Amino acid sequence: xxxxxxxxxxxxxxxxxxxxxxxxxxxxxxxxxxxxxxxxxxxxxxxxxxxxxxxxxxxxxxxxxxxxxxxxxxxxxxxxxxxxxxxxxxxxxxxxxxxxxxxxxxxxxxxxxxxxxxxxxxxxxxxxxxxxxxxxxxxxxxxxxxxxxxxxxxxxxxxxxxxxxxxxxxxxxxxxxxxxxxxxxxxxxxxxxxxxxxxxxxxxxxxxxxxxxxxxxxxxxxxxxxxxxxxxxxxxxxxxxxxxxxxxxxxxxxxxxxxxxxxxxxxxxxxxxxxxxxxxxxxxxxxxxxxxxxxxxxxxxxxxxxxxxxxxxxxxxxxxxxxxxxxxxxxxxxxxxxxxxxxxxxxxxxxxxxxxxxxxxxxxxxxxxxxxxxxxxxxxxxxxxxxxxxxxxxxxxxxxxxxxxxxxxxxxxxxxxxxxxx
Numbered sequence: 001x002x003x004x005x006x007x008x009x010x011x012x013x014x015x016x017x018x019x020x021x022x023x024x025x026x027x028x029x030x031x032x033x034x035x036x037x038x039x040x041x042x043x044x045x046x047x048x049x050x051x052x053x054x055x056x057x058x059x060x061x062x063x064x065x066x067x068x069x070x071x072x073x074x075x076x077x078x079x080x081x082x083x084x085x086x087x088x089x090x091x092x093x094x095x096x097x098x099x100x101x102x103x104x105x106x107x108x109x110x111x112x113x114x115x116x117x118x119x120x121x122x123x124x125x126x127x128x129x130x131x132x133x134x135x136x137x138x139x140x141x142x143x144x145x146x147x148x149x150x151x152x153x154x155x156x157x158x159x160x161x162x163x164x165x166x167x168x169x170x171x172x173x174x175x176x177x178x179x180x181x182x183x184x185x186x187x188x189x190x191x192x193x194x195x196x197x198x199x200x201x202x203x204x205x206x207x208x209x210x211x212x213x214x215x216x217x218x219x220x221x222x223x224x225x226x227x228x229x230x231x232x233x234x235x236x237x238x239x240x241x242x243x244x245x246x247x248x249x250x251x252x253x254x255x256x257x258x259x260x261x262x263x264x265x266x267x268x269x270x271x272x273x274x275x276x277x278x279x280x281x282x283x284x285x286x287x288x289x290x291x292x293x294x295x296x297x298x299x300x301x302x303x304x305x306x307x308x309x310x311x312x313x314x315x316x317x318x319x320x321x322x323x324x325x326x327x328x329x330x331x332x333x334x335x336x337x338x339x340x341x342x343x344x345x346x347x348x349x350x351x352x353x354x355x356x357x358x359x360x361x362x363x364x365x366x367x368x369x370x371x372x373x374x375x376x377x378x379x380x381x382x383x384x385x386x387x388x389x390x391x392x393x394x395x396x397x398x399x400x401x402x403x404x405x406x407x408x409x410x411x412x413x414x415x416x417x418x419x420x421x422x
Contacts, residue, residue, distance in 0.1 A: 002117055003106075004099035006124025007133040007140070011091075014134050023087050025329075026136025027052060027059035030086055032067075033075030036227045042072035043233030057083060066325075069230035070183045070223035071138070087136060095133065098140035099124070101147030105336070108154055109343045127368035128331040139332040142181045146188055146316075146333055149177035149212075152204060153308050155343040171204040175211020182212070183219045185330060190319035193290070194311045197297040202308070241324050243274050247371065250392035251326040252281050258386055266386040282322050285400075289318040292404045296411040307410045309344040313337035314403045321396035328367060328392045334399065346406050356402035363395035 014022065031051050032042035040047055045064030052059060065072060078086040102123045110116045123129065132139040152174050175195070182189035192212055199206030223230055244253060245263030258266045260274040293311050297303040303311070316337040320326060341347040348354045370388055 001099070001103075002120040003102040003124045004095050005121060006126070006130050007095045007098065009125070010130035010133050021060075022134065023091075023136030024059050025138075026087050026090060027057055027083075028061065028065055029071070029075045029090075029136070029138065030079055030083060031055075031057070032065040032072040033077070033079035036072050036230045037076040037079055039227075039229050041229055041232035042069070055083070063325075067138075068183045068186065068220070069227075070219040073223040073227050073230050076227070090136065091133060094138070094140035097144035098129070101144045102335070104151070105147060105154065105339045109339050123335050126332065126335055127364055128329045129335070131368070132329040132332055135329055137327075137329045138184050139329055142185050142188065143333050143336065145177045145181035145184075146336055149174040149181065149208070150191075150312060150336060150340065152208070153305075153312055154340060155305050155309055155345075167204075168207055171207035172211040175208035175213075176215035177211075178208070179212040179215025179217075180219060182216050187319040187323040187326065187330070188316075188333065189216065190315050190322075191312060194293050194297065194308075194315045197293055198303050198308055198311070200298065201303060205308070243278060244325050246325075247389060248327040248329075249325050250328040250331065250367065250390075250396075251321055251323055252285065252393065253278050253324040254326075255390035255393040256281065258389055263389075266389050267382070269383055269386055278324075282324075285318060285322050288404070289314060289400075292407050296407040299411075302411065304410065306344040306346075307407065309340040310403060310407045310410060313340040313344075314400065314407055316340075317396055317400045317403060321393060321400065328371070331364075331392060331396065334396065337399070337403070341403055341406060344406070344410075346409065347402065350405075353402045353405055356398045356405075359398035360395045360402070363391040363398065367392035367395065 028048070031048045034051060035042050035044065035047060042048075042065040045061055048064055049061050052061070078090060081089070102120055106116045106120045106123070110119060128139065129143075131137070152170055178188055178191055189212070192209060195205050195209040195212065199209050241253075243257040243261060245257040245261040245266065245268075246254070247263060247265045248254075249257065256274045256278050257263070259269050260272045260277075262268050262271075292314060296307040296311050314337070316333055320331050320334055323330070338347070346353075348357055366388070370391060
């Protein structure tokens with residue numbers, strides 16, 4: 001119940017101050033489903049705009065529908081309802097599933113009831129969660145799917161506790177849930193990398209990886225069989241890799257794009273084409289993540305349960321900051337990364353990690369405040385504002401560093417044992 005307070009407060013507060021843009025992203029989902037239902041492509045932005053206008057819906061189409069086809073096919077059922085009823089049902093399911101998963105996770109990460117209540121409440125007020133509800137984003141459903149899928153890898157009880165390994169069915173179901181999350185938002189599919197490494201020594205992870213692949217593939221095949229038109233135009237998703245300085249793009253792509261390209265709310269510091277730099281920095285993050293994952297997961301005494309939890313957390317954060325055109329609201333699954341690290345213990349054990357976690361929390365809050373301020377008419381553009389507009393990206397990079405440090409500290413004792421043995 002406490003985890004649901006934040007999302008519901010966001011809706012109530014937006015209504016109280018008369019904020020514009022309610023359920024803007026849900027308009028896109030709803031109309032994409034309606035286009036699929038009538039045999040058209042959900043990626044046709046012009047058709048979406050025309051359909052929305054015909055139904056009297058006021059929204060900003062932006063880049064149009066930019067998710068895999070199965071999600072549009074699933075939305076066709078909601079599109080059969082009036083818009084208000086569909087939005088209400090979507091919001092209710094999102095908030096309820098999010099709150100249930102967060103409650104379940106908090107109960108297993110924290111042993112003190114008072115701290116459980118505080119963390120559950122804080123999770124609901126995490127800015128990407130509140131923003132997802134207001135915008136009508138699908139992120140809370142993604143968090144619920146990932147929460148179920150990652151549950152077998154969460155160290156239970158106190159940070160030093162351990163949970164029994166999941167059986168075949170539970171591991172397979174967990175993987176399928178992650179695969180389903182990946183056909184709503186593609187970033188969760190990055191979890192395949194650590195699962196593959198864990199699966200070299202741990203059968204449940206190998207089964208979960210098979211479930212992930214099977215779940216995503218089955219969704220794609222089923223969507224193609226039900227509505228062949230849903231895939232028409234999907235090749236255009238490659239455009240997501242292009243630089244984009246739009247203010248909601250809180251990823252490496254967005255941060256570097258705003259430094260070199262004028263945006264809707266920011267001015268470039270050094271006008272140039274950032275494409276090569278974006279590709280290089282994203283590849284560097286991927287390579288660094290891969291090195292840390294191998295270090296903590298591969299070896300005679302690895303992976304440990306703590307190492308598994310932190311490796312999965314690191315992959316979640318790396319995917320969130322590395323995925324192109326990933327919005328601030330899409331950072332909601334990062335809560336699960338923090339929970340995994342808390343369950344493993346040691347996230348704030350050193351001064352350096354405490355500072356990095358503080359930077360993550362502070363920069364995330366700053367981004368939420370800044371977004372609201374930039375929404376005012378004609379804000380004064382400046383170099384400082386351009387840099388500050390990347391706060392959420394900086395926040396995730398700080399959290400990535402904290403998790404990488406924790407992962408390497410977990411791997412170090414095993415390395416010492418190998419050296420001593422030699």
